[in-house]
Amino acid sequence: MQRTDAELIRRSREADGDAFAELVRRYEKRVFGIVYRMLNDHTEATDITQETFIKAYTHLDQFDDERPLMPWLATIALNLARNLLTSAWAKRQALDDNLSCSPSEFTRLEVLDEVQSVLSHLTPEQREVIVLRHISDLTYEEIAGVTGEKISTVKSRLFEARQRIKLLRTHEEAKL
């Protein structure tokens, strides 16, 4: 029988490595998805995913195991990704006086897949809600909790972002 998240969390708190590995297996894809879509850098995304789980492990005592784990992991992952973007932006700015974008708009350019290419046309706030809704499968309420925004703001950002994506895809299809 599959063990519940709450049970695995309780065992992980007692330094049970197998239980924690099981938790990581359950959520690694979604956490990596968030970070990769935000950073667009495979190596950095892998590192941040690892850091997210280690940070979660060291703070497991503070987590209420009656609540779903994914929004909490998403909050940690998103904060780490934002911090990384800010520091990467600061380093880049030190080298390039003409850098015009803000830290949150700054992304390192790796090979873009189609989704990444579309996401790069969204504002950072729109990208965040899209990633949290479609990669992490969070509800409106959970996204509001993670981003610290009102539910109505989350809904309108999602709406605008999807309208934009629809438009971008229509343009792309028209080009072909």
Place this chain on the structure above:
Amino acid sequence: MMCLSDNELQMLADNALAGQDRERALSHIKSCAQCGEQYAQIRSVFAFLESEPAVGLPAGFAEAVAERAVSSLGWLQTKRVQKSIKDIAVAMVVAIVLSVLLNWLSSNSLGVVADTLSYDLDTVDIPFAYAMLLFTLTIGVVTIDAIMYHRFNRLSVHGRDRK
């Protein structure tokens, strides 16, 4: 029923409409070709966004992270060791209480036994010695328990000790 707005269609696709609203919306998109097409487009955007990235995590990622996570905590920070520290504190309190109690008993009634056994209670504090022995044994057992548990868990990350 009037045609659905883009916002309503998105909420439907998000499973954010409930009860009668959802039923009404679903039956409308079945009967209205325009809304049905709009809804299909939104579903296609969803499927596009939910497609997996071409790259992923390396094999064995979960096990490696769990190993790093478990070893990132100092052994003093693990719950088990913290519990053991509490056990030791309780053992100390019990030993002190026992010591006081036995000392009190010795001064009242054990003198008779000591006289019978020819012990000189002035030179050997028998109850205190018993209490210290008990305390030392408790600390020993709890410490070995904590060390074994910690070692067991460190090994379990490599999968060497689990069948």
